Amino acid sequence: MKMTKVLQQLTKSQGKVPKVAVAVLLVLFGIGFFAVGFDQGQIFSLVQGHQAYGQMYLHEMTHDMRHASGFPCH
Amino acid sequence: MKSLHFLTVVLIAGLLAGLIHGFANIVLVEPFLDTAIGIENQRMFTSGEAKDTPEFWKTYSDYRLWQKQGSIIGGAMLGVATGSLFGLVFAYSRHVLPSQSEIKKALLLAAIMWTSIFFIPFLKYPANPPTVGDPSTIALRTTLYVVFLALSGFGALGFSILYKKMQRKRSLAFLGYAVFVGIAFIVMPPYPDKITISMDLVNGFRMASLITMTIYWIANAIILGLLWKKFQPNSVTTRI
Structure with missing residues (x-):
């Protein structure tokens, strides 16, 4: 007797959001929002030291987007 | 929900919408x-802080080009x-958002988030072009902006939780x-700073800012909705 194996697929919607994804997205949100909206040299100072506060590379680079998005500047 | 699918969909939607915004x-x-x-x-020429020379304009032109690329x-x-925040809130709230369409759900959520974390703060502390802000008040202005943004954003979150828990008279949450x-x-x-430049320039800038921020939120919602519909990161397929 020939056995027939029937495979069925069950697709269901799972609403639970993985914790690792939540953590990644919250970190990206925090860093990106701070970098574009508020950084005055703090991020690059982690590598450059105090020189970063004078240079404010990120601030100057994202300057136009900062103004355009409504963040306070200057 | 698969982490990698979910993250890819959310990050691509945010990135593309951000590029459109740029x-x-x-x-x-x-x-x-x-x-x-x-x-x-x-003002710098008048005060003697800089000189109106071809060298100045060459440096200025290169600098502005770099800032525009930035x-x-x-x-x-x-x-x-x-987009990360938007995707996260969408994942948690899509099952309670009305409509069968992922795009319509995303657009509705975008409208709520645009209102609470952009438009309401914008009404209180509108975008300003350079020359308006006094550098000596930046810490105060940043504090005011962040506090108001947090009040509006967390207020919306708190009242939306209340809305979900309420059985009757849900409009009271709004x-x-x-x-x-x-x-x-x-x-x-x-904001403490007095505006000393033409209000036509300031209002024109604010209107342009409002339009492009709105374009961003609409773009993020449409792209996220399309990608969610196509890749369904919340679906899990099992063989039985």
Whole structure:
């Protein structure tokens, strides 16, 4: 007797959001929002030291987007 | 929900919407920024801080070109950041958002988030072009902006949780948020800086900012909705 194996697929919607994804997205949100909206040299100072506060590379680079998005500047 | 699928969908949607925002700013906002920075330059010439020479304009031109390129990069960064928050809230709330269409759900959520974390703070502390802000008040202005943004954003979150828990008279949650944010609007002090340049320039800049931020939120919602519909990161297929 020939056995027939029937495979069925069950697709269901799972609403639970993985914790690792939540953590990644919250970190990206925090860093990106701070970098574009508020950084005055703090991020690059982690590598450059105090020189970063004078240079404010990120601030100057994202300057136009900062103004355009409504963040306070200057 | 698969982490990698979910993250990919959310981050691509944020990145693409951010790039659209950046290019929209190049077209709509940059002319106002150039005019405002031109006023700053004239003030520097008048005060003797800089000299009106060909060398100045060459350096200035190169610098502005770099800043405009940076505006696109900044758009991508802000798009990924805001898109991350948007995607996260969408994942948690899509099952309670009305409509069968992922795009319509995303657009509705975008409208709620645009209102609470952009438009209401914008009404209280509107975007300003360069020359308006006094550098000595940046810490105060940043504090005011962040506090009001947090009040409006967390207020919306709190009242939305209340909305879900309420069995009857759910419209009271909207009213509660309106009263809460209205009180914050009245209690919070205005920006301390006096505007000394043409209000036509300031209002034109604000309108352009409002338009491009709105473009960003619509773009993020449509792209996220499309990608969610196509890849369904919340679906798990099992063989039985």
